[in-house]
Amino acid sequence: MQIDTELDTDHPAISSPLVSVVILTYNAIETVQQCLPSVVASTYPNIQILLADNASDDGTCDWVASTYPNIEIIRHSTNLLFCAGNNRAVDHATGDYIVLLNNDVEVEPGWLEPLVARLLNQPEIGAVQPKLLQFQDRTLFEYAGGAGGHLDRFGYPFTRGRLFFEMEKDTGQYDDDVELFWASGAALCIRRSLYLKLGGLDERFEMHMEEIDLCWRLQRLGYSIQSVSASRVFHIGGASLPQGSPRKTYLNYRNNILTLYKNLTPQDWLKIFPARVLLDGIGFLRLLLLFKPREAFAVLRAYGSAHVMKASMKSERPLRTEKSILPHYSRSIVLDYFVRGHRRFSDLPESAFRKSTKSIN
Template identity: 40%
Template sequence: MNYPKVALVILNWNGEFFLEKFLPSVYNSAYPNIEFIIGDNMSTDKSVAFVQEYYPQITIIQNDQNYGFAGGYNKVLEHVEADYYILLNSDVEVTENWIAPVIDMLESNSDMVAAQPKILAYHEKTKFEHAGGAGGFIDSYGYPFCRGRIMDQLESDNGQYDDEREIFWASGAAFFIKSHAWKEAKGFDADFFAHMEEIDLCWRLKKMDYKIGYCSQSVVYHVGGGTLNTSNPKKTYLNFRNNLVMLQKNLPFWTAIWVIFARLWLDLAALIKFLLEKKFKDAWAISRSHQYFFLNIFKTAEKRNEQTRFENTTGKYKGCIIWDFFVNNHRKFSELPDKNFK
């Protein structure tokens, strides 16, 4: 049997602790045609030396500076030839047979070009993890959410999402993609640096009428916040900034205008909430994200790809997840009305 070649690539930046902890499970992944690669974003710790000493069989590709998650992977994958890329965070523990089910799903569907496994929380393994859960979706105002995670509410994994299905976006924590699709879409938008770059990429792929998938037969455990803690103001800045940029890039022109207008007011509400909670750095982060957005609005406009009749809209939610969560008290994916899904 001919197995497609898979390149498993971990982008590292000062991640010696996570490499020591999780690389053994990753390196023992059962798949017959695989190459293991560490891409390094100019680390200043001993992580590269650790890999060279204990895993000499692993290829190391070193960038000349820290390009962030998005730019770093773009640079590294320029040097990698394979049928499939697996982009895996360094803070992920994998299970024994986690690769083949996802590859098999993608191989059986020529229009499905990217996918993710079931992502559970490393520190509470009976619950879904924030960064991807059981597959990503997006609402009418650009807010991403997952099966298994809405806002900060994580569901327990009781087998309710044990299926294969099409989703809107796959998590960058464990991201499978066909190499031809990566090249066709020209990879991540390097200006994102980190956060939401995988959602933007999936959106662009869906505008090419491709599909994004979720495979529950594959399971990984994600620590989360390995590089930026969830309460880090830089994370707040990147999330708010990149979300606005993503909307401008991918929505139809007039839709983008009114959605972004609404988002600016919703962001203002979040800023006021941070002020009331005395989280002044997070409030300032939102303000800075808006400054960046307006200062770079013409640069972002040059990246726009107008909507086509071929766009695959599966996974879009016609409602507002903020309203459903805080007003309608919908805490689980199963509680959201089916009529709002495209």
């Protein structure tokens, strides 16, 4: 089926529903000054831009207020971190669709039109993601999202265009729009009604992996997530926590484990958890051998915290009588990458995906 990415400009009230773009920031005035102008220059005719500030003291709000008086500024009294900061900002959004956009993302002028067209034309889709490319080298896919996200059978995330730390060059190889397991929180477009129905991002996560949990819950409601390659954005990355940060390692491991626990049935959780512990144990030893003890022990702390936090999530899990929405990739991406030598998404066997990675258009 060919997807129409054009909007009906003869009936703007119908074909151009209001889109609320939510940009959360914290003490990053230079980044905001660099990227926000591109959002303001968007060609989409019906846009609400909200800048949510996590109690910055660097003058961000004053600069935005004086430079772009039409932007709505939401001033949080404290640093609410990513999940709560975005959720409180969404309370002020009035659009049919919400875009959670990182403050370090630059967009092309026509980035919104293809995203809106996809959601307008296909009501079964709950969320979409543009193509994420690196800000510094715009020929390369970006770490946080690439051309859309997947999970392997043990819950490890990877994207079309990025396996672990191997970023591919964008040659149009993933321009076919496909169903995803998750869309990157760096640039996530979702129906506002569904975001509110799901309760938004899980604030217990604080930051990292929260979009995977949100997209998994969205699929449990019966909606799909898709890539939209006609929309391109450019992500600087590492604005919150840099690679190699023990805090980042801790949050990634903890939240990934909790995402699995929350969204798998008890029996499916028990099937994968022992192997997951083994693989994470190997990862722990690898970090020690690389002389990264703080990151290694962050993995142990993540398991301890996840064990404590699971109690608060028990009632949110699928029932034993339900069928789990399983990750799309039925093999181990860890073994495929480190043992079998698969370095590109296109190296992965199509037969291992529960959902086709070929074009749905």
